[in-house]
Amino acid sequence: MARLAGSGLFDDYVVYERPDSYTFAGGTLGEVVLDAGTVRTRWPGVPAGSRPWSGHPADALREAFAAAPLPAWNAYGWIAFEFAASRPSGRLAHLVVPRAEVRVEGGRARVTASDPAEAEQIAKLLAGAEGPPPGAPSPVDVRVGAGAYKPRVAEAVADIEAGRYQKVIVSRRLDVPFPVDVVSTYVRGRGANTPARSFLLDLGGFQATGFSPEVLASVDAAGRVMTQPLAGTRAFGAGHDADERTRRELETDPKEIFEHAVSVRTSQDELSRVCEPGSVHVTGFMTVKERGSVQHLGSSVSGTLAPGRSAWDALTALFPGVTASGIPKPEAIEAITRLDEPRGLYAGAVLALSHDGALDSALVLRALYNEDGRAWLRAGAGIVLGSTPDREYEETCEKLSSIAPHVVPLP
Template identity: 75%
Template sequence: MSFGVRTDEIRTELVVEVASDPLQAIARLAGSGLFAGHVVYERPGTWTFAGGVLGEVILEPGTVRTRWADGAETARPWTGRPAAALRDAFAEAPWPAWNAYGWVAFEFSCPQAAAPGQRLAHLVVPRAEVRIEAGHAVVTGVDSVEVEQVGKLLADTTPYPVPAPAPVDVRVADDYRERVAKALEEIGAGLYQKVIVSRRLPIGFPVDVLGTFLNGRAANTPARSFLLDLDGFQATGFSPEVVAQVCADGRVMTQPLAGTRAFGLGADADTARRRELESDPKEIFEHAVSVRTSQEELYGVCDPDTVQVTGFMTIKERGSVQHLGSSVHGRLAPGRSPWDAFEALFPAVTASGIPKPEAVDAITRLDEPRGLYSGAVLTLSHDGSLDAALVLRALYSSGGRAWLRAGAGIVTGSTPDREYEETCEKLSSVAPYVVRSR
């Protein structure tokens, strides 16, 4: 039911009472085919759907491409900081107010390690946006007909079908233990303190990404969730942590998680694993050094007197696993931007290692190119706000191929068998809920 419509020269706004739960409403929009591409982003209490492309920024090694509403595409070289290249590209957006949605690859932090033809970032300003909160949706778009179509979809009471999953086996033979052993050798030689080594798990059938999102979201308790389809690249995931949250007033928060045990095995088993997690010296060390690194990173972009840790080493339940978690806060120093904060915190310490430059270098040797895995899905706005979710516990699909990926933090005291087991625990946040494409 429509509560109000506002139209101006640029966009139409419609307020709608959502007839179903937000997950169903978002699925109906994503599955409608109304838009050629879309990004879904869930924050606590808020679901956002960004449909179609009004403007676009694509970052590649050495080149940034922009396309705005007039259809003209520009491609120009860039050097130096990739975050600065994105900042400068969005500074040329032809609207006084805009929101953008998209993704950043892990190799954003090390463009020289990108695979041939790989994108470092893909962000779009959508034709239509839907924000659902407390049973109501605000629909904003540049085409009044599209806005009305979206409103009708939101008002639909027909249940959206949830397809049955085809669970994926996560225990397959690979070289993961050997690569963990190599990382332990390098840690023993003093090259770094911690590194995340990951496993890529191919799926042997085409996947229904939206169906996987529906099944997986019902079974997970993420800090953020997302679903995206841009230029044929699809992904969905249930992010356990926030890389960077920047408010319009300059407040910054990051949420390092480190230390993992299985969850969802029954009350007694979960409690036992929690106690084990809270008392394991290896897990406590891994978490403490991650929090310290996040503090140091915020000291570089925030007023040092504002940097603080809250909720130190509390348990965060994330689907099939539980983690040790903390939050680190600060306020941007004068002259610092949201992109400065994102760049300081990216890649997330819990998905790269310590010291971060040496760990990233090790990852380029121990792992194949990661792409979106351990990168970020993010939303940003003209007002200086930014919210970036760490991409873990996710499904990826491109060119008819689909895969999962998970890693574990390797520190002194790690063992190849335990780290392999940890990747299985993490993969199990998504693997049981994968849906085969019909």
């Protein structure tokens, strides 16, 4: 995947990893770009279009892809956290139908491309000798910014004590003080992480790579839908004895258990709005999931979409992820607009969707972002009654450590 991304064959690309499979989507055959108030589309054989939209942004995307003049398609891209804002601003989504697609499963690659010459170039690249190894990382110091972050946690706790909401995720941005090799960072970071999904993308000059700890929404062509809320966090990777101790803390801490339980209940309620009655259920409740430098309490919530419902309805119901926004969501999102600066892709989603109704989306956390020569990281902590600024700041450090040690500078 890194060899394809770094080859220079494609200006735009998305790499998306699911269990036992990688997909590389290169170039642009079709494109949908959603900004606040405007949706722009490009399709083969059709003049590029731009029109205003209103209502829910997911409906604007649904309509744009329904009009695609293609008998079959797969699309890849991202949606921003502000996709869920009551008054959205900035870029909300960027999705492409690729010119070329490479799927790797079981050690075998399958190449599909609209241009046979491009397919041949890709095949040669895949068959060729491996390039040089990725550069050496330059670890980014995560223990900065406490003075700005802790007062915002205290403000959120005061809001919760006043009954304004039950939970909110307060995040902090960490600027990287040097230009970054995003592709090499993906290789280094993936080798050190155990994500539910991973991704690497460059769309319109915006680059990002990350190691998502949880699935936001996965819908198959038959309408089976699953989400995987993770909430409750402790450090991981300090050695067997230390990891066992923090695991026991995680499984018995009332604050962590409450944070997880209310997140699972919210996911159940959200899926129940779009699924057949009685089909929503929880499996693997409060199982510990090891994700790089942290371990989480995790559960899976699944169901079957009701007749007339689609993957877009599931995405609308579940977005933004409860574990990256809060409870109740409307009040938490409003608080985030006060407590955080605009998030963009952080706590949004990278997704893959298809003409047959399937959709798979990763919650964007543990990621690096790069645009206009500036790179940054971001992490947050779930604030509930009983949270303390010191512990929540420490949690952001633990999460940032999933990627901060693996950032590779440009040579």
